[in-house]
Amino acid sequence: PSTPGSSPAKDLVSDRERASGNVYDKPLYWAGKLFFRNKGESYVCSAQFISPTVLLTAAHCVRDSETGEWYDDVIFALQYKNGEYSQVYDYVCTATNKGWVQDGFEKYLYDFAVIKVDKPSKTGYFGTHWNWDGQYSDAVKIGYPGGVENGEVIQVEKGPIQFVEGVVQLTHGNPADQGGSSGGAWIGAFSDGNNTDANYIISVESFGVDGQPGIDYGPYLNEEFKSLFDYGENGCQ
Template identity: 30%
Template sequence: MRALKLLVVAVLAVGVVHDATAEIVRSPGGKIIGFRVRDASPPDYANARPFPTPRADAPSAPQADLIRRGADVKFPGKPSFVEGGEGDGERTPERLPVNRALQELEAPPPPELGSSDKPYTTSLVRPADQDWHRVAGKIFFVQNGESFVCSGSLVKPGVVITAAHCVADYGKNVFYRDWEFVPAYQNGDAPYGRWTTQMVLAPNAYLDGTDPCSQRGVVCRNDVAVLILKAKSGKYPGRQTGWFGWGTNGFGYNRNSQVQLTQLGYPVALNKGEMQIRTDAQGSTDPTRVDNTVFGSLQTGGSSGGPNLINFNNSVKRARGTSAGKQGNRNLVIGVTSWVGPDQSKEMGSSLFTDDNVSSLVNDACNRFPKACN
């Protein structure tokens, strides 16, 4: 896979260049590259709808074919990772209105797989405010006056990773607004509070439509973005919840470009999106889909931007002489939920994390707002 050096564009508004609440940020060449909003309106929590997850027009190849092709995948650099951090668990609870208008569906019985024949296990997380599940959360935002939900997770005390399609319209330089992140959201409970966003960063190639995609605007190489949160009394939520690390360039993948992953998110088709949902599956890198990772999943709209993790949750105590194996670093995000396959295929996909997308975004966020990362 060819490494793509990305420029970063920072945004935090939708076509509001003259918004009195926004401070315009320009590049040295004079181009608008961002907005820092001093004030934002809260989303409509009770009526927020799932933001549509981009849908692929055809299922991916069978698992056996992906395994064979995986040996030919060339990652763009040496596998690497950045460690996360633990929080103190202190709670600052708030209560949000619950969306009661959505229909709750029955969960399917196991074993779980669809027409794509990729096995997975999807389960309800209860409670979501325990252990490392609390690092993930629900994102509320506004597009054209309507409120929507996506998912995301902390990768620094005040920096959230999510999907680019949850912050901007592909190829149009059109951005949404008023993002709020609620870690460990559960049925209206916000045990660690709700956090507004002061800036958003996304790859310029995704924003201007030059990002390589096997299906334009749907299956793309760099569908990833970060939210930089506003501090409260000088503190960020990661100090309470902890934050994930991340892995790039195939960290955690085997020689056939496979990875065992855990997907967290808030799909509205499951438990009305009011509870965190977990999926465990085997992911395979698909060279015909710009090296996106493909995996089986029951999750749908609302799960976009949720973390795909390796070595998730608490570690175990090993007897003397028992090795942890290779690349056993825990709680690393290696992708965010980006697209869903055709109906009944029960598969999803994510852009591969590289130094040029996720690391570039987080580093830029930390350079702009060092206190959000320290």
């Protein structure tokens, strides 16, 4: 069996600063909206910090699975809400697992990506948990679905999880169009308090299936995710 592992969350916002009116409460202020271009067209996804200078999102938000082509003009807006944000980050490099570039369903096992950004997070970052099988029965999903508030306000949904054909299924019950929430964190042990053993990302939003409103799927984070995480921390070298 694979060995479980985790990285802890870290909050860089003091109680005094939090009370002064941040856009989001903990842990949502570690997340934001991702903007990018593909062949001149503009797109959006969701993303969040998992270390001082590394973001986690979905692979399909940074790279074409058929051609392997990387997308351009990747920009991350921390604490995005209704066109406003606290900080903009440019990318240094983006990285996916090589398994993402292939035909067929198996690519979705690798639909996660890391982005090294040009400056540290001002608010902190989520923890991560890989090879976590059996430790969580539900998760909280965050992101910017276009079907709610036109994707301008981060949304929070919760529901039970289970494994289906190697990926994680989350039944959150919201039938709205989830486009734009891709790459948003699925969080185990979600907490807005001072609990240090909390807020572990266990998957990210990957895809939905026609005829299954309120149900989404994401990759299981394993040791290949941890290798990619380390690669991003090292500047994609």
